[in-house]
Amino acid sequence: MQNHEIIKTEDGSDTLFNLSSGEHYHSIHGAVQESMHVFIDSGFLYSAPSNTNFNILEVGFGTGLNCLLTCKESISRDVKIFYDAIEPYPITKAMADKLNYTGLDGLSAFINEFTMMHSFDDGAVTIGPRFMLHKLKSTLESIELIPDNFNLVYFDAFSAEAQPELWKAEIFLKIRKSMVPGGILVTYAAKGIVRRALQQSGFTTERLPGPPGKREMLRATAV
Numbered sequence: 001m002q003n004h005e006i007i008k009t010e011d012g013s014d015t016l017f018n019l020s021s022g023e024h025y026h027s028i029h030g031a032v033q034e035s036m037h038v039f040i041d042s043g044f045l046y047s048a049p050s051n052t053n054f055n056i057l058e059v060g061f062g063t064g065l066n067c068l069l070t071c072k073e074s075i076s077r078d079v080k081i082f083y084d085a086i087e088p089y090p091i092t093k094a095m096a097d098k099l100n101y102t103g104l105d106g107l108s109a110f111i112n113e114f115t116m117m118h119s120f121d122d123g124a125v126t127i128g129p130r131f132m133l134h135k136l137k138s139t140l141e142s143i144e145l146i147p148d149n150f151n152l153v154y155f156d157a158f159s160a161e162a163q164p165e166l167w168k169a170e171i172f173l174k175i176r177k178s179m180v181p182g183g184i185l186v187t188y189a190a191k192g193i194v195r196r197a198l199q200q201s202g203f204t205t206e207r208l209p210g211p212p213g214k215r216e217m218l219r220a221t222a223v
């Protein structure tokens, strides 16, 4: 059963509203604006991947918007991206086809890439000569992560109110162990309870200005 409604956010890009959790997939002030600010500008571009393999983990693939924007940003870089995405409850291909992302300025050239991203739920595909996507249809809690692997983590789960079990120190510790020293984790959340759980798990944390409509976000560095 389809359990989502498409909502148009204030920057004109779509997001989904999940009827069972009562949660939006992105900020209603702007889905693309939020993803660009939190994950691309504060995470991907801050990490400045260059000239090597670069491993990204996304917690909560959802609409695939972060993956699409990362794919676009990586085009001009001489770097091979290995993008691992965890998503236990994938949206249907039909729902993905209705999202307006590849109709937006700057993203229309990526229609084939976006289609490929939603053509499977569990497995791997090479999306371009330098972009490999691996999707895992599992919960974050139930999977094992390879140690010392990820350079960058997009932590984009539903909120700590909706899914408190995902924002705990033991979960962040598991993620931190899967990251290279100095690796970066970014999340839209800024609550003290999240920041302290990250610190307890061996991250140093920074509070950064959030995207429009949100005062702050967090960037954490694996020590």
Ligand SMILES: C[S@@+](CC[C@H](N)C(=O)[O-])C[C@H]1O[C@@H](n2cnc3c(N)ncnc32)[C@H](O)[C@@H]1O
Binding pocket: 024, 025, 026, 059, 060, 061, 062, 063, 064, 065, 066, 086, 087, 088, 089, 090, 138, 139, 140, 141, 156, 157, 158, 163, 166
């Ligand atoms: C805020 S939304 C994702 C937004 C997504 N990154 C995007 O750009 O559309 C949170 C996502 O986490 C997924 N999720 C729910 N429970 C999860 C779990 N236990 N482990 C990993 N992901 C989970 C949801 O299905 C949903 O797609």
